Amino acid sequence: MDADRPAHLVLAEDEPMIGRILEFKLQREGHQLTWVRTAREAEELLRQGDVDLFLCDVTLEEDGRELCRRILAAGLEPRAGVVLMTEQRDPEGKPRALEAGAREVVIKPFKPTVVAALVKGLLSRQS
Numbered sequence: 001m002d003a004d005r006p007a008h009l010v011l012a013e014d015e016p017m018i019g020r021i022l023e024f025k026l027q028r029e030g031h032q033l034t035w036v037r038t039a040r041e042a043e044e045l046l047r048q049g050d051v052d053l054f055l056c057d058v059t060l061e062e063d064g065r066e067l068c069r070r071i072l073a074a075g076l077e078p079r080a081g082v083v084l085m086t087e088q089r090d091p092e093g094k095p096r097a098l099e100a101g102a103r104e105v106v107i108k109p110f111k112p113t114v115v116a117a118l119v120k121g122l123l124s125r126q127s
Contacts, residue, residue: 006032007052007123010078012042012067013085014060018108022055025112026119039067046071051078053122055106055115057085058097065100072101080122085110 009026013019014037026033036042039062046054054071058064068082081103086093088107097105103122106115 006030007080007119008050009033009053009055009119010042010045010051011035012039012054012056012060012064013037014057018057021112022115025116029116029120031119039064043067043071043076046076046078047074052126053080053083053119054078055083055085055119058093059087065096065102068097068100068102077101080126083118083122 009031011019011022011033013022013035019035023033023035034045036045039060042054042056045051056064056067064084068084071077071082082101083104083106084097084100084102085106085108086097088109094105094107104118106118
């Protein structure tokens, strides 16, 4: 990753409040963030390349885990990988997200500072 430019993050989240919170926090951390609401929009951005990290809710109009599998199979993995976001009430959410190829999993509800620290850690491994 080029240290002279902000990291480009793609966030796929259809819940407006969660999207706004993450957009605000991650942009304040200095990242360039593109927020989309559908798996289709996310996949289009990933196909264009130049994405450092992809954060994806598993409950979009299609299962985010399936989207993760598809982009990894197509060789579209961002430089720092994929982070899937799943619900706390789903006890199998984290293992299934990791099986789908996620580098990390965020359990909702979450603290924005924890997500920002996770993002920073994943991006620092790519420097």
